[in-house]
Amino acid sequence: MKSAILALAGAALLAGTAANAATLDVVKERGELRCGVSQGVLGFSAPNDKGEWSGFDIDFCRAVAAATLGNPDKVKYVPLSTKERFTALQSGEVDLLSRQTTWTLSRDTDLGMSFVGVNYYDGQAFMVRNDLGVKSVKELSGASVCTETGTTTEQNMADYFSANNIQYQVIAFEKPDQTVQAFNTARCDVYSTDASALYAQRLTLNDPDRFVVLPEVISKEPLGPAVRQGDEQWFKVVRWTLFAMIEAEELGITKDTAAKLQESGNVGQKRFLGIDNEAGKALGLGPTWAFQAISAVGNYGEVFEKHLGKDSALKIDRGLNKLWSQGGLMYAPPAR
Secondary structure: OHHHHHHHHHHHHHHHHHHHOOHHHHHHHHOOEEEEEOOOEOOOEEEOOOOOEEOHHHHHHHHHHHHHHOOOOOEEEEEOOOOOHHHHHHHOOOOEEOOOOEOOHHHHHHOOEEEOOOOEEEOEEEEEEHHHOOOOHHHOOOEEEEEEOOOOHHHHHHHHHHHOOOOEEEEEEOOHHHHHHHHHOOOOOEEEEEHHHHHHHHOOOOOHHHEEEOOOOOOOEEEOOEEEOOOHHHHHHHHHHHHHHHHHHHOOOOOOOHHHHHHHOOHHHHHHOOOOOOHHHHHOOOOOHHHHHHHHHOOHHHHHHHHOOOOOOOOOOOHHHOEHHHOOOEOOOOOO
16 A cells, blocks of 8 residues: 555656646747736836836846747736745746846745846845935934835845844835835835835835935845746756846847847857757757847847846946956856
8 A cells, every 4th residue: 555655646746747847838839928027116027008018027038938939929927926926936827937036045945946047136225215314224223114025125124133233113015016105105214125126116206306225235136037946948948048148248149130140140159049059959949049039139238228227217237237257247158
């Protein structure tokens, strides 16, 4: 009896593994990528009045759709709260989470998910009203702080404020718009989340010039896309799509030049774009998968500057998100 139970358990495990290992096939058969995104953060993922989504995280979804389906528009965007995002990925409601999520040990081990890499090096910061006269986080003793549940923010604050003997009160909300509204109507003195999100949310406040982001950054917040554990092929497809966007910038390949460089580029550029290169076969993709991704959304630098950097309303300096050759941390293994 014991042997029979063990055999059934083993069969169930193998069946579950086989099911989990078919994400690429499911996406191709469905003809659509289901991508979990935020419920609306300017620059990262937000819909316009027509319901059309755009942003840094949105373009990554589009790049994966282009690499796998040959069409960046074959994406269903699923807006998720910080509380819902992990369950949605675990349950199979979404194929990919591209939603300002910090890579941590517990999330990478206990939540049935795997981070494919870092696409934005961030850190937790604090925003206050100018009329408070506060110039530093260490002047916030006794303050009330608005933030979101289900994030790393609360633990980061507890650690930092405890170490600096700062008294404070947390007012937590499930959704970003609830948090912003509470801060905007002075229900709390401070709003704390990732610095990039603060710069984005500041522009949505009444009279943004009345608010300032304090200079301190109290944590490491490596943000990145994530997939379910147990599907090595899908993990590699999504990871190498991210790497391809970074390497395209290193190789000087842009959205507008990708097609031309397939014919006139140097050996490295042409190989990357799928000429005489069978590297995509190992991923279950065609030889021009990287070309499809880059010609759809552009390289990493183009996507950053368009949605977050100099060409956007946020005007965020790339800082650590520059290429390694420019003093940043962005680095990709060769896609060959």
